[in-house]
Amino acid sequence: MTARRIALVAWHVFKEHVRDRVLYAIAGFALLLVAASILLGQLTAGEDVKIIKDLGLAVIEGAGLLMTIFLGVGLVSREIDRRSIISLLAKPLPRWQFIVGKYLGLVLTIVVNVAAMTAALLVMLKYLDWRALPVERAAWDAVAADPRLLLAALMIAIELALLTAVALFFSAFSSSALLSLAFTIGIYVTGVFSLDLRRFGDIVEAPSLVSHVVAAIGWIVPAFSAFDIKAQVVHGLPVPASYLLLTSCYGVVYAAAVVVAAIVVFSRREFT
Amino acid sequence: MFPVRVFGLTKDFPQGFWRPRPHRAVDGLSFDIPEGGVFGLLGPNGAGKSTTLKLLLDLLRPTTGHAEILGRPAGDVEARQRLGFLPENPTFYDHLTAEELLEYFAGLFGYRGEDRRARASAALDRVGLGADRRRPLRQYSKGMVQRVGLAQAIVNDPALVILDEPMSGLDPIGRRDVREMILALRDEGRTVLFSSHILSDAEQLCSRVGILAKGRLVAEGTIGELTRHTGGTDVTASNVPSAFVDRVAARVRKTSRIADGRYRFELPAGERPEPFIADLAAAGAVLVSVAPVGASLEEAFMHALGTDRDGRADSPGPEGAGLPDDPRAGLQGERQDPDGASRSDRP
Amino acid sequence: MRRVPLWIGISVVAAGIGSAAALLHAREAVPLPAADARFLFVQPGPAARRVFLSFDTIAADVYWIRTIQHYGGDRHSLRTTGRFELLQPLLDLTTTLDPHFNLAYRFGAIFLAMDPPNGPGRPDQAIALLEKGLSVTPTRWQYAHDIAYVNYWYTGNALEAARWFEKAADMPGAPEWLRPLAATTRAAGGDRTGARLLLHEMATSDQAYIRQTAARSLAQLDALDAIDRLTAIVEQYHTRTGTYPRAWSDVVNAGLLAAPPVEPTSGAPFLYDAATHAVTLSPDSKLLPLPHLGRR
Numbered sequence: 001m002t003a004r005r006i007a008l009v010a011w012h013v014f015k016e017h018v019r020d021r022v023l024y025a026i027a028g029f030a031l032l033l034v035a036a037s038i039l040l041g042q043l044t045a046g047e048d049v050k051i052i053k054d055l056g057l058a059v060i061e062g063a064g065l066l067m068t069i070f071l072g073v074g075l076v077s078r079e080i081d082r083r084s085i086i087s088l089l090a091k092p093l094p095r096w097q098f099i100v101g102k103y104l105g106l107v108l109t110i111v112v113n114v115a116a117m118t119a120a121l122l123v124m125l126k127y128l129d130w131r132a133l134p135v136e137r138a139a140w141d142a143v144a145a146d147p148r149l150l151l152a153a154l155m156i157a158i159e160l161a162l163l164t165a166v167a168l169f170f171s172a173f174s175s176s177a178l179l180s181l182a183f184t185i186g187i188y189v190t191g192v193f194s195l196d197l198r199r200f201g202d203i204v205e206a207p208s209l210v211s212h213v214v215a216a217i218g219w220i221v222p223a224f225s226a227f228d229i230k231a232q233v234v235h236g237l238p239v240p241a242s243y244l245l246l247t248s249c250y251g252v253v254y255a256a257a258v259v260v261a262a263i264v265v266f267s268r269r270e271f272t
Numbered sequence: 273m274f275p276v277r278v279f280g281l282t283k284d285f286p287q288g289f290w291r292p293r294p295h296r297a298v299d300g301l302s303f304d305i306p307e308g309g310v311f312g313l314l315g316p317n318g319a320g321k322s323t324t325l326k327l328l329l330d331l332l333r334p335t336t337g338h339a340e341i342l343g344r345p346a347g348d349v350e351a352r353q354r355l356g357f358l359p360e361n362p363t364f365y366d367h368l369t370a371e372e373l374l375e376y377f378a379g380l381f382g383y384r385g386e387d388r389r390a391r392a393s394a395a396l397d398r399v400g401l402g403a404d405r406r407r408p409l410r411q412y413s414k415g416m417v418q419r420v421g422l423a424q425a426i427v428n429d430p431a432l433v434i435l436d437e438p439m440s441g442l443d444p445i446g447r448r449d450v451r452e453m454i455l456a457l458r459d460e461g462r463t464v465l466f467s468s469h470i471l472s473d474a475e476q477l478c479s480r481v482g483i484l485a486k487g488r489l490v491a492e493g494t495i496g497e498l499t500r501h502t503g504g505t506d507v508t509a510s511n512v513p514s515a516f517v518d519r520v521a522a523r524v525r526k527t528s529r530i531a532d533g534r535y536r537f538e539l540p541a542g543e544r545p546e547p548f549i550a551d552l553a554a555a556g557a558v559l560v561s562v563a564p565v566g567a568s569l570e571e572a573f574m575h576a577l578g579t580d581r582d583g584r585a586d587s588p589g590p591e592g593a594g595l596p597d598d599p600r601a602g603l604q605g606e607r608q609d610p611d612g613a614s615r616s617d618r619p
Numbered sequence: 620m621r622r623v624p625l626w627i628g629i630s631v632v633a634a635g636i637g638s639a640a641a642l643l644h645a646r647e648a649v650p651l652p653a654a655d656a657r658f659l660f661v662q663p664g665p666a667a668r669r670v671f672l673s674f675d676t677i678a679a680d681v682y683w684i685r686t687i688q689h690y691g692g693d694r695h696s697l698r699t700t701g702r703f704e705l706l707q708p709l710l711d712l713t714t715t716l717d718p719h720f721n722l723a724y725r726f727g728a729i730f731l732a733m734d735p736p737n738g739p740g741r742p743d744q745a746i747a748l749l750e751k752g753l754s755v756t757p758t759r760w761q762y763a764h765d766i767a768y769v770n771y772w773y774t775g776n777a778l779e780a781a782r783w784f785e786k787a788a789d790m791p792g793a794p795e796w797l798r799p800l801a802a803t804t805r806a807a808g809g810d811r812t813g814a815r816l817l818l819h820e821m822a823t824s825d826q827a828y829i830r831q832t833a834a835r836s837l838a839q840l841d842a843l844d845a846i847d848r849l850t851a852i853v854e855q856y857h858t859r860t861g862t863y864p865r866a867w868s869d870v871v872n873a874g875l876l877a878a879p880p881v882e883p884t885s886g887a888p889f890l891y892d893a894a895t896h897a898v899t900l901s902p903d904s905k906l907l908p909l910p911h912l913g914r915r
Contacts, residue, residue, distance in 0.1 A: 001382055008379045012365075019367040082363045087424060090329050090357035091380040092349045196688055199695065219640045226643060232651065239651065246646035250639050257635025264628035271331040272285075272323075 005093055006101040013105025014112075017071055023109070026070075030063035030117055034124065049128060049144050053234045056121040057152055061230075064114055064160045069188070071109065072167025073180040075102050076266065080175060086271055095267045103168050103259050110160045118153040125149075142236030151244065152233040158251035159227035163188060165258035166222060172266040190217070191224035222254055273343065275432040275463045276305040276328065280337035283323055283487075297323040299487035301337070305465055305480070310458050312474035313467040314573065315484030321467035322360055324484070325436050329357060342432055353381065356425035360436040360467075362417060366410035370401055370420050373409065374427055381428040395423040400449065415446040422453060433457055435466035439473055451477060475569045483576045491576035498572040505545040508560040509552050510534040516555040523548065538565070679717030686710055686723070690730050694737060703739035706730060710748055721759075724752035726828055728765050732773040734908050742773040763787035764797065771804065771817065772836065772910060781805035796820050811840050838884040839906050849880055849889055849898040857896075865893045882906065 017023050034056050076099070079085040089095065122145050129137070129144035142148065166187050170180035190197075197218025201211030226247055232239050281301040284294035298320045305311045313321050326332040328339050330347025344351040364373050374392030383391055396405050399419040404412070409420065418438070425433055435454070439447045454477050457464050468474055474481055481498065483491040491498055504525065512535045517527060526538040539545055545562055552559060686709040693702045710727040714720050728745035730738055746769055749762045756762070767783035770776045784801035787793055800820065803813045818840070821833035852875050856864050864870045867879040870891075880889040887904035891897075900907060 004382075005380055008376065012376055015372075016365065016367050083359065083361075084364050086326075086329075086331060086359040087357060087362055087364065087377075087421070088380075089331060090352060090355065090359075091377060092352040092382070093380050094349055199688075199692055219643070220636060222639075223643055226646070229651075240649050243646060243649040243651055246642055246649065250642040250646060253635060253642060254639035257632050257639060260628065260635060261632040264623075264625065264632065267623075268625070270333055271326065 002097060006097050006104065009093070009098055009101025010103075010105035010108060013075070013102055014108045017106070017109040020071070022070060023067060023113070026063050026066050027113055027116070030059050031120060033059045033063075034117065034121055049125065049132075049140050050234055052125065052128070053121075053146075053149065054230070056117075056124075057149070057156070057230045057234070060114055060117045060121065060153060061156045061159075063117065064110055064156060065163065065188070067113060068106070068110055068160045068163045069167055069181065069184055071106055072164050073171050073177050073184055075106055075168050076171040076262075077175060077177050077180060080271065081177070083271075089271070096263045099168070099172060099263045099266050100259065103165060103262070106164050106168070107161050110164060111157050114153055114157045114160065118149065122149060140236075141234065146233065146236070148233045148236075148239075151239065152230050155227040155229050155244070155247065158248055159224055162222050162227075162251050162255045162258070163224065165255040165262070169258050169262040169265065172262040172269070187221065188224060191222045193225070194218045194221050194223040195225055197221070222258075223250070226250065273307055274304040274340075275307055275342050276303075276311075276465060277340040278303050278324075278328075278337070279339070281324070281327055281334050281339055282336045283320075283327060283332060284335045297487050298327065298334075301484075301487070301489050303482055303489055303492055305463065307463055308458070308461055309479035310454060310464040310466070310477050312478035312481040313465065313484060314469065314471065314474055314481050315467075316469055316577070319469075319484040320487040321469075321484055322436055323487075325357075325434055325465075325467055328434065329355075353428065354431040356428060356430035356433040358418075358421045358425040358433075358435045358438055360440065362421035364409050364417070364420060364424075367408065369406050369408055370396055370412070370423070371405040373420065374405075374423060377424050378427050383428075391427050391429075395427040396420075398426065399423045399453070415442055418442060418446065418450070422450065426457070430462060432463045432465065435464065437468060438466055439468065439470060447473070471570050471573055481569070483573060485577050490578075491572070495569060498576070499569060504541045504543065504565050505539040506561075506563045506565055507537045507539060507545060507548060507552070508535070508562075509537070509557040510560055512552070512557040513555055516552070516557065520548070520551065534560070676717045679713050679720055679723075682709055682713040682716065683720065683723055686713060686727065686730075690738075702735070703730075706739055707741065707744045707748075711751075714748065714751060718755040721752075721761075724749055724762060725765055728769060729828070729832055732769045734773070740773075742769045745769045745773070758790055758792075760787040760790035760793040760797070763790060767801075767804075768817065768821070771814070775910075777804055777813075794820075811843065814840060835906065836910070838882075839909050841884075842882050842900055842904075842906055843909055845880065845882065845889065846898050846900065849891075852876060853891070853896055853898065863893065863896050864891070867891055 076085075079088065089098070126145040132144070137144075163184070167180070167184045170183045171177075174180045174183070195218070198215050200214040200218065201208070229239050229244075231237075278301050281298055282296065283298040284296050287293065287295050301320075301324060313324065315321050323332060327334050328341055328346050339346040341348070341351040342354055368376070371392060374395055375388055378388045378391045393402075393405070396402055399422045401416065401419050401423065404416065409417065412420065418441075422435075422438070425435065438450050438454070442450065451473065454464050454466065458479075466477075475495065478495060480494050481492070482489055483498075508530070510531075511533050513533075517535060520537070521527065523539070523543055524537045525540045528536045528538075530536055537548070539548060549559060549562065686706065689705050689709060690703065693706075696702070706727075710723055710731070713723045714727070717723070728749050731745035731748065732738065732740075732742040734740045746766050749766045749769070752762045753759065753766075763783050764787040767780045767787060770783060771780035781801050781804040784797055784804055788797035788801055800813075800817055803816055815837070818833045818837045822830055822837065824830050824833070852870060853864060856870055856873055856875055860873065864873075867876065870876045871878060881887070882889060882900055882904055885904040885906055887901040887906075890899050890901050892899070900909065
């Protein structure tokens, strides 16, 4: 029954987003950009496959970020704003199941979108591969429709799942969507620079206390840049399996912790 | 067994950083609602009705005290399985149709497959939305949304139905339909608890009422119990000597001067009119009319709130009474002593 | 509904984030082939300025920050290949986007010229970068001075250094001391006295990083002097006893040294090799590698 109720909430979130125009705007824009990268690729002599992969993966990540942030911050706060939460929570639905369902629902939305965009990118690359001369193929770092692009997409999906948890937390925490948006973007930016924070002491001469505090922040904030293997995949460089495994575990454990935090906050909230 | 039991429920709301003293929305509430029948939670706007219902549903957490729903603590998932709730001015999901919403909620109650569809469909039929079930909720009128709200409150065949202001904002037909629905739910043996500031609705529907003012329960009982001390007789007479008016001041509830020497006396329910009329005749006045006044909940309501004390009895319109500034607590079943000086309109 | 106490919730969250950080730490140990090319979405060149529309100076700032991070990150990384490989392209891109980025030319040149493991050891790139700066702003004596310094310190070309000191001295606003410095450099070649003169002037620079570099170089000079002195003491021991010492303790016991010698700024010991009788600075020292400058 627990799993069923969570699945119902998640499916409902997915359905809501599938009917949301924002999603289509972002996805349409992303597909357009991926398609435009073919044009761009023709402008740059030789490196067209690399550029299409670079741009394609960047667009998948960028569009995913937009979806995650904009849909994520409204995940709970929108229900509170329009007060639909009041009739929902009167149902035999424990609050933690509500949060977990909301989380999984948005993750499902994001995963479906990332998968669709990745599929579009692969189809396009397959087409280029089919059109290319053998001599051109020999110059590529990696085959055009490289299955390893799926690994890069998987890492992007895990990164977005982590960001979804962060957005969900702020959505459950704050009653203002704008504030949740600002906090989520703030955490994302800090997380992107987390590696630099961890190495702060190496880069900048600063008193050791300051370096330690900054490094500690670097370890604690979600390390969004840790999921970036786009360049390695595009250049056909090896990425060790243990690296991928540890990174995935990191993302899953961290996201779980943030979802728990969202539950802790949400189960203490009151609704007037 | 009492489907709803409330023990010393108190709820404080912080008023913001600059006002450290919290606002007490519900103050030491204790009552039980017996099984079956309709219980009306009445009170002016801001009396704490919605807060009380939200405390029962665990949407709010009490500052002190506790509540039980169907024998379990408020918020218990098992209890909610047999509970239906219609929030005040409900809103649902714009992107869903009524059918989808009902099926979603029915799923949360654990119904599956054909059963889930059938229950959703039956609930929509029952509130008269059978034809519009495939339209998205964003196209629904206020009255239709209210019906959807009723449908989702009964989709699980609840033992207890809680309705928060179920008739607010509805047109007369909608109000009648909701009234009929409540009576039908009662006839099916369910317990209905609803809040309202509209007394005529309560009068027609409720077996018991509780009256809230400023977060306190100022009266509670059957309609009969509460109206026992209201009603009485209106006696109008002319050529009344002013000495007589002064003399009977203690016996009448209210004296209104209509014109020179022409007065209307409101005799309380306990005062028989015959001796008063005899005294009137003895004083040389001319009897114009004698009219019995029926027991009314409105009377009892105003009485319980204590608003008729110093002429600040903002007469409650059809949509209800304004919030009295100083409702007197603890007046349950107790007759207020007539205070002739301030209560009469003598010249 | 019975709620879990708050402290349990907070503990679970803290433990979760803690174990996530531990996973991240474990992952950092897994080497990933450097593909830092993501820093360079744009190849250096005239087209680069157009890509950023009117935000090219902002982009230059971003790339400059990336440069510092790349440099700082690689300096502390254990990688053996590809260290600092992006330094030159990043600096080139930064200075292309903002041709008046004074800081990028001057610090960048010092980064590029540093010997491994502290830098790529590319004085040629350093000089090319500064010459690029001079081509934009031909009157900046600091660039000429820095070219002279790189020639003097990293390539050991004293004559070229003297030529650039003279060029710098001819530029408007150049300080008085540049001309005697040029003369000394030309006369003394690459000796330590000339170097000290140069470094003492640099130690009063308006740029903190230049001051730090000068201080470090002065410490290196002191270390070189100390090695010479210690070699002389070893020879003195040999003259006196007829044998070479087996370790510093022999020299100390002979009363020629108070204690085994230590380099004062880094605290690293001077090492004595009994087989070759050579005195060196401990490989732990941050001053390594020492420059190759002859004694006066």
